[in-house]
Amino acid sequence: MLVEGAILDRDGSRRAAVRLRSGLVVEVGLPGTLRKRADERRVRGIVVPSPVNAHTHLGDAVSTVEPPTGPVESLVASPDGFKFRLLRERSSSEKIRAMRSALRRARREGVVTLVDFREEGASGVRLLRRAARGSRVRTLILGRPLARPVDPAELLNVLELGDGIGLSSARDESVETRELVARACRRTRKKFALHASEAVREAPDSFLRPRPDLLVHLAVATRDDLRTVAEAKVAVAVCPRSNALFQRQPDLQGMEQVGLRMMLGTDNAMFHAPSIWRELEFAYVATRLRGRPVSAEYLARSALVEPYEWLGTPDAASIAAGSPAIPLVLRLPADDPAYQVVTRTTEHLMIRPDRVG
């Protein structure tokens, strides 16, 4: 396949022609410079690395009805919030079915990797592993041990089954728990993550010590908090649609200004479909609505580039011959590629070369 148009990747955007074969980039040149082959499919569009959804709770997909209104705590707090009651009431097979369907949707939208916070201890991690079996979406599962004080054997079990630990928040966990979990994650080379400043502002010291690999939300953080997190070089996954349901928004403009490593997630699957493109558009429009615009480039990076840095595979965000990127072709105009990608991408404008060959 020969794509004439533009590239948007870790080096920004530029006009280009890209040849794809067997789902990989084999040749890149200026527009009009690649020799056309008679039997080759030709399209106009923008070539990007496949997106990553950096924060989900796929288990919540067991409910798709309109969530009750009320403070976020009453909905998602452990152990008796709406969400946890729901997870308790539903059978394992219902949860697996719901998670599998959410993964299929993510895949249809071109998502290649998803970072999930999986509650329900070791058995919760097992359920998602089963749901993800056979899926082409790579699912990083950050599990959560149930016992408090933490049972070291349970913690180890969750870590063996999953890819790390995703805690509720520093506010909900003692410093002993956080230190024990962070140490175990370091020892096993797995990820340590937690929610931070979602509904109530927390002091950066509380969620940066011990140092996490990933923070989620920072929806009510101050500019100074954002600067502190940026200086600590800790990545943050933001979920603007989920925050909006509870009258909050992360300060994406502030994050861009302080150079924070920002990624994008779709959060609880009972509130929103795990659609990274809808999240991108909403994030952009919400910043304009509030009169604190963020650049389309910064937002595009949050889904297409930063996650690969975070995963330790930055080359996978590079559209170049021989790169390990899994490219996606978006049939959009080549003018101002970041703006096109952030505001106009939908599933039916997408060609997944890894599927069509």
Ligand SMILES: [Zn+2]
């Ligand atoms: Zn979350």
